Amino acid sequence: MNLATSRNRKPKGGLATSKRRFVTGVTLPMLLYESIGLFVLGWAFVLMFFDYSPGRVGGPILGLGGSNPFVGLGHFVEMIKGTSVQANLFRISLRNTLIFAVVILPLNLAITLPLAWLLESIGKRFRALYRTIYFLPVLTSSVGVALIWMSMYNPQSGWINAIIRAFGGTPVAWLSDPRAGFANVSVAMWAVILAYLWQDYGYNMVIFIAALQGIPQELRESALIDGANPWQAFLKISIPLIRPTILFVCVMTMLSSFQVFDIIQVMTNGDPGNQTQVLMLDIYKSAFRYQNMGWAAAESFVLFLIVMSVTVFQMRILRTDWQY
Amino acid sequence: MNKKILTLMLVLIFVLTACGGAAPKSDEPVTLRMWVHTNNAFIAGYEPIIAAYETAHPNVDIQLENFDYELYLQTLQTAMPAGEEADILQLFGTWTAQYYERLAPVPEDVMTVEEAQKIFYAAPIGGYIVNGVLYGMPQEFNMEYGGVLVNKTKFEAAGLTYPPQWKSMDDAVADALKLVEKDASGMMTVAGFHFTAADPTWASFLAGIMQRGGDYWNADRSGFTFNTPEAKAQLQWSLDAVMSGVVDPVVFNDSTNFVIDAFFQGMVGIGYIGSWAIAEGQTNFPDFKDEWDYVYLPSVQGDPVFVADSGWGLTVSPNSKNQEVAWDFVKFITTDPANATKWNIASGTIPAMPAVAESAEIAAAEPWVPKALSTLPFGQYMGSMPDRDLVMYEIIYPHILNCLQGVETVDQALQAIDTEANSTFK
Numbered sequence: 001m002n003l004a005t006s007r008n009r010k011p012k013g014g015l016a017t018s019k020r021r022f023v024t025g026v027t028l029p030m031l032l033y034e035s036i037g038l039f040v041l042g043w044a045f046v047l048m049f050f051d052y053s054p055g056r057v058g059g060p061i062l063g064l065g066g067s068n069p070f071v072g073l074g075h076f077v078e079m080i081k082g083t084s085v086q087a088n089l090f091r092i093s094l095r096n097t098l099i100f101a102v103v104i105l106p107l108n109l110a111i112t113l114p115l116a117w118l119l120e121s122i123g124k125r126f127r128a129l130y131r132t133i134y135f136l137p138v139l140t141s142s143v144g145v146a147l148i149w150m151s152m153y154n155p156q157s158g159w160i161n162a163i164i165r166a167f168g169g170t171p172v173a174w175l176s177d178p179r180a181g182f183a184n185v186s187v188a189m190w191a192v193i194l195a196y197l198w199q200d201y202g203y204n205m206v207i208f209i210a211a212l213q214g215i216p217q218e219l220r221e222s223a224l225i226d227g228a229n230p231w232q233a234f235l236k237i238s239i240p241l242i243r244p245t246i247l248f249v250c251v252m253t254m255l256s257s258f259q260v261f262d263i264i265q266v267m268t269n270g271d272p273g274n275q276t277q278v279l280m281l282d283i284y285k286s287a288f289r290y291q292n293m294g295w296a297a298a299e300s301f302v303l304f305l306i307v308m309s310v311t312v313f314q315m316r317i318l319r320t321d322w323q324y
Numbered sequence: 325m326n327k328k329i330l331t332l333m334l335v336l337i338f339v340l341t342a343c344g345g346a347a348p349k350s351d352e353p354v355t356l357r358m359w360v361h362t363n364n365a366f367i368a369g370y371e372p373i374i375a376a377y378e379t380a381h382p383n384v385d386i387q388l389e390n391f392d393y394e395l396y397l398q399t400l401q402t403a404m405p406a407g408e409e410a411d412i413l414q415l416f417g418t419w420t421a422q423y424y425e426r427l428a429p430v431p432e433d434v435m436t437v438e439e440a441q442k443i444f445y446a447a448p449i450g451g452y453i454v455n456g457v458l459y460g461m462p463q464e465f466n467m468e469y470g471g472v473l474v475n476k477t478k479f480e481a482a483g484l485t486y487p488p489q490w491k492s493m494d495d496a497v498a499d500a501l502k503l504v505e506k507d508a509s510g511m512m513t514v515a516g517f518h519f520t521a522a523d524p525t526w527a528s529f530l531a532g533i534m535q536r537g538g539d540y541w542n543a544d545r546s547g548f549t550f551n552t553p554e555a556k557a558q559l560q561w562s563l564d565a566v567m568s569g570v571v572d573p574v575v576f577n578d579s580t581n582f583v584i585d586a587f588f589q590g591m592v593g594i595g596y597i598g599s600w601a602i603a604e605g606q607t608n609f610p611d612f613k614d615e616w617d618y619v620y621l622p623s624v625q626g627d628p629v630f631v632a633d634s635g636w637g638l639t640v641s642p643n644s645k646n647q648e649v650a651w652d653f654v655k656f657i658t659t660d661p662a663n664a665t666k667w668n669i670a671s672g673t674i675p676a677m678p679a680v681a682e683s684a685e686i687a688a689a690e691p692w693v694p695k696a697l698s699t700l701p702f703g704q705y706m707g708s709m710p711d712r713d714l715v716m717y718e719i720i721y722p723h724i725l726n727c728l729q730g731v732e733t734v735d736q737a738l739q740a741i742d743t744e745a746n747s748t749f750k
Contacts, residue, residue, distance in 0.1 A: 173575050179731065274722065
């Protein structure tokens with residue numbers, strides 16, 4: 001029997017049957033699991049063309065039609081030029097979400113990358129300690145983080161205002177003053193961003209530390225021997241070499257920023273005056289508080305399109321064709 | 325209330341209860357699931373009455389399941405389309421207009437619309453009637469208008485007359501001004517009159533419109549009319565009260581220093597909130613040392629006309645296999661005067677039936693209820709609207725708060741409320 005014949009021959013016997021059973025046994029549950037996800041996505045896709053509310057019986061097929069009428073692209077038209085409260089809230093939420101994501105990403109990178117570089121350069125014993133300390137907020141529940149920051153931001157008893165008072169300053173209602181702002185962003189949004197950053201930065205920092213540790217030591221040593229200082233070695237050697245990691249971190253941070261929900265729901269629930277109302281919160285309220293499932297599905301689709309576009313854009317500009 | 329009418333109503337209630345209170349025809353075991361939202365005081369009210377019903381009907385087992393408020397909403401919305409909801413559902417009466425397609429009408433042999441309108445106050449039963457059909461029975465009069473928590477200790481410390489003898493809202497504002505405290509930096513630490521949480525804001529706004537002779541419904545009730553002289557006068561009054569300094573709405577509102585939390589931590593002199601807050605405050609702040617009471621504000625002018633939600637009550641799923649027993653239990657708990665009294669006392673709520681509200685038992689256990697008796701008959705159901713929560717919490721309250729916080733003018737706020745609220749009818 002030659003090699004080609006041997007390769008083309010189908011395996012026989014108990015081993016082959018076991019393999020097939022294993023493959024079937026592993027694949028089928030996964031396919032079933034995925035099909036549930038696909039059904040949910042498909043259902044959401046269908047709903048966005050209907051004015052659907054679960055409180056109404058609607059037509060005979062899945063409750064669509066009848067008192068849950070088909071509206072075609074009506075929800076999307078309303079989002080763009082409608083005057084309804086949902087349309088206004090959607091536009092406000094979209095703006096707030098973009099602000100949140102655009103501010104979070106550079107701030108997160110500006111904190112995590114240098115911090116990872118610093119931690120990577122210190123002794124092993126302290127590195128583990130600091131890494132643990134910085135990573136702890138990531139392990140804390142968002143609700144817990146929100147409650148901690150809420151107590152710090154409390155206008156009367158919070159310690160942030162206590163410090164301001166101690167220096168003779170005017171205390172601020174961090175989470176509830178719609179008039180206060182900085183750089184055209186409300187102070188409540190800044191307050192939420194700060195809390196979110198504090199919780200999130202440890203995650204990216206650990207990823208960056210792992211990436212920096214993966215850079216061959218001789219590359220940096222060569223640069224130092226050639227006269228570069230540590231900062232130049234970081235900028236000219238380390239940063240370019242961890243570009244794929246930066247891409248990954250950018251995409252993941254952007255994704256999580258667009259989907260921010262729990263910390264904002266607990267800290268402000270979108271207040272003051274909807275200044276911290278983000279898309280996920282608006283989708284949640286539309287769907288579950290106000291029962292506008294069709295509208296919420298349409299909003300979700302818009303969020304999906306935005307996230308996908310931003311991800312593709314980031315992948316294009318940060319793409320690398322090489323590996324070390 | 326006239327004694328003859330009261331006696332007639334009591335007789336009617338007893339007759340209805342006697343007719344409907346019969347045991348289920350079959351002695352076969354019946355298990356009923358009952359869904360309610362998590363409120364410890366409410367649940368404490370349900371449990372002994374369920375036990376009493378089960379004792380009277382040994383073949384019936386009622387399983388009480390509770391959900392956090394937000395989760396309850398989600399559970400209803402997902403279970404109802406699937407037909408998987410419990411047999412008995414706790415429902416906020418005002419929601420009936422949104423859910424009625426998925427609810428079972430009350431069978432006429434259990435109670436007719438006319439009978440319900442006779443034994444319940446107009447406001448609580450109003451929400452349960454949609455297109456002339458009765459879908460459930462209320463357990464409480466959800467009165468958000470007019471009631472305030474007053475801190476006696478602070479009144480006496482400020483040298484104010486106690487109990488307050490307010491003849492007009494201006495009297496209340498004058499007292500409130502003397503209760504305000506600020507720290508050295510000018511931050512308000514004690515609000516004289518905290519009326520800027522969501523429920524008091526919409527309740528006083530709508531009542532103010534009505535008391536000034538206006539209405540927020542158009543003639544055929546197909547839309548709202550919020551941009552009216554009466555609405556403007558009411559909102560201007562609220563703004564003037566804020567400008568006078570009785571409350572800083574930036575640090576005392578629905579999300580920051582909510583009125584119940586703030587009052588029972590000594591940060592409020594007069595706190596505008598429904599009487600349901602009493603049980604919650606007593607439960608959550610057992611160590612609060614100040615003396616306090618619950619009293620009612622005078623009207624802005626004329627009769628104390630006000631609008632109210634149709635409060636919490638019970639209904640039955642059309643998918644229940646034991647609807648007859650389920651309705652029998654609902655009637656047992658909501659219309660039997662003794663059971664209704666027990667439940668209202670345990671939950672700290674105002675009874676939905678005048679006959680119960682006027683009882684000596686209620687007066688002894690809930691001393692704030694007799695004070696409200698002269699006002700309750702003026703309560704009207706707020707009216708069925710496509711989305712009550714959206715109108716109250718995403719339109720009226722945010723715009724009024726914006727106005728009080730200085731972000732919108734009175735005219736801008738009213739224009740926005742009018743436009744956005746009417747858009748909910750599309």
